[in-house]
Amino acid sequence: MKTKPMAWVVGGVLLLAVTLMIWNVKGTQMARASDYVIDRNYYVIVHAHGAAYDVFINGITTKKENDVGSTSFNLPINRLMQSDINRVTFNFSPTELKYDEFGKVIVEPNSNFFIHISIESVHLKTRERERITLVDARYDMETGQIVSNEKTIFDTDPVYRQPHMQTTGELKLKSNHVWVNHGLESPIPSQHLIAEFKTSDRFPRFHWLDEAVVLEDTPKLRREVRDAYRYIHKLIENGDFGGMRRIMEPGWKNAAISLNMGNSADDFIRSANSRQAFVKKREDGRTLQPLHFDQLETPLELDHLQFMADGRVVRLLPDPIRWKRPGSTQTTFSRFVFYMNEEGVLMVAAIVL
Known part of the structure; x- marks a missing residue:
C-alpha cells in the first residue's frame, strides 16, 4: 500500500478491552461532549436455529455464526449505534447441511429455522431496563416465505415500543446476497432480513x-x-x-x-x-x-x-x-x-x- x-x-x-467494562458500569458517567446524550448501554440479543448467519448493526458485523444448530448471544452495541434510526441486518443462509453430488452445500428452507432478535437498553444511573422485539420469525414451508410469529419463541407478545426506543415490527427481506466464511470454498447464497429501531439517545456519527x-x-x-x-x-x-x-x-x-x-x-x-x-x-x-x-x-x-x-x-x-x-x-x-x-x-x- x-x-x-x-x-x-x-x-x-x-x-475485547471494553466489553466487560460495559457490563460493569455502575451508574457513574464520565464527562461527555455536549452534542451527545447517551444515558444507556444498548445490547443486541439473538436466538437462532437452522442457519449460518451474520448480524450487522448499521452495516457493521457484530457476530458471524456457522453453526446451523441452536445459537444464542448477547452483545453490547453502543460503539455501533447512531442517533435516531438504527438498522439491524440478519444475513442468513438456511441449510440443513445437505450436499449435492459434487460435495457443495445445498441451500434451501429449513423447517426448523427460527430467528429472534431483540434490543435491550440499561440506564447507566437507575439500571432501568427496556427491551423491544425486532424480529421473531420462521419459515412458512408451504409458501417458502419468512413470516413473523404472532407470539415470540418465548410464547409472549412482541413488544415494539418502550419509553426511549421503538420499532414498527416491519421486516424487509432482500435476496441476492452471500454469506462468507473462510472454511468454505466459496461464499454461499444468503438473504438479508432487515429491521429498524429508533432511540432517544444521540450518538456520534461514524x-x-x-x-x-x-x-x-x-x-x-x-x-x-x-x-x-x-x-x-x-x-x-x-x-x-x-x-x-x-x-x-x-x-x-x-x-x-x-x-x-x-x-x-x-x-x-x-x-x-x-x-x-x-x-x-x-x-x-x-x-x-x-x-x-x-x-x-x-x-x-x-x-x-x-x-x-x-x-x-x-x-x-x-x-x-x-x-x-x-x-x-x-x-x-x-x-x-x-x-x-x-x-x-x-x-x-x-x-x-
Missing part, C-alpha cells in the same frame, strides 16, 4: 460514513487490504503505540463518547487499557502471530473478503491480526474492517467481533 504512515486514519473500538466509496473486488484491492494488515502488524510488532495512537484517534474518540468513557481518544486509552492490547507479547503470554497469508504464501485469489455497509467496508477472513499462547489452541483476534476514501486511500472503519 503506497501510503505514508501519517496518512492513515484508523477508527473503531477495541471491543467518522468514515461520509468518506467511504463503494469497493470493487479486484486484485488491486486485495493487495491493498493485505498491505493494510501488514502496516498494522508492523506497528504492533515494533511496539509503536505512538503510531497506533495517531492512526486510531478518530475511532477511539467516538468510542469514548459512545461508551461514556469521556470525550477523547486518550480517555478511551485510559479506560480500555489499550496499551496492553496492542503489544507483541501480552501479559498473559499470548504472542503476536505472523500474518497467515505471508506465512503460507497464499495466492491473492484465495483470500476470502467479506464486504459490509453496502459494499463500502471490507475485511479478510480469517482475521490476520492474532495472538496465541505457546502450546494453546485458542487464538485471540483483533478484527479490523477497512474502507476507502475518495482519494483512494484504504483506512480502517472499525474493529469488530
Whole structure:
C-alpha cells in the first residue's frame, strides 16, 4: 500500500478491552461532549436455529455464526449505534447441511429455522431496563416465505415500543446476497432480513460514513487490504503505540463518547487499557502471530473478503491480526474492517467481533 504512515486514519473500538467494562458500569458517567446524550448501554440479543448467519448493526458485523444448530448471544452495541434510526441486518443462509453430488452445500428452507432478535437498553444511573422485539420469525414451508410469529419463541407478545426506543415490527427481506466464511470454498447464497429501531439517545456519527466509496473486488484491492494488515502488524510488532495512537484517534474518540468513557481518544486509552492490547507479547503470554497469508504464501485469489455497509467496508477472513499462547489452541483476534476514501486511500472503519 503506497501510503505514508501519517496518512492513515484508523477508527473503531477495541471491543475485547471494553466489553466487560460495559457490563460493569455502575451508574457513574464520565464527562461527555455536549452534542451527545447517551444515558444507556444498548445490547443486541439473538436466538437462532437452522442457519449460518451474520448480524450487522448499521452495516457493521457484530457476530458471524456457522453453526446451523441452536445459537444464542448477547452483545453490547453502543460503539455501533447512531442517533435516531438504527438498522439491524440478519444475513442468513438456511441449510440443513445437505450436499449435492459434487460435495457443495445445498441451500434451501429449513423447517426448523427460527430467528429472534431483540434490543435491550440499561440506564447507566437507575439500571432501568427496556427491551423491544425486532424480529421473531420462521419459515412458512408451504409458501417458502419468512413470516413473523404472532407470539415470540418465548410464547409472549412482541413488544415494539418502550419509553426511549421503538420499532414498527416491519421486516424487509432482500435476496441476492452471500454469506462468507473462510472454511468454505466459496461464499454461499444468503438473504438479508432487515429491521429498524429508533432511540432517544444521540450518538456520534461514524467518522468514515461520509468518506467511504463503494469497493470493487479486484486484485488491486486485495493487495491493498493485505498491505493494510501488514502496516498494522508492523506497528504492533515494533511496539509503536505512538503510531497506533495517531492512526486510531478518530475511532477511539467516538468510542469514548459512545461508551461514556469521556470525550477523547486518550480517555478511551485510559479506560480500555489499550496499551496492553496492542503489544507483541501480552501479559498473559499470548504472542503476536505472523500474518497467515505471508506465512503460507497464499495466492491473492484465495483470500476470502467479506464486504459490509453496502459494499463500502471490507475485511479478510480469517482475521490476520492474532495472538496465541505457546502450546494453546485458542487464538485471540483483533478484527479490523477497512474502507476507502475518495482519494483512494484504504483506512480502517472499525474493529469488530
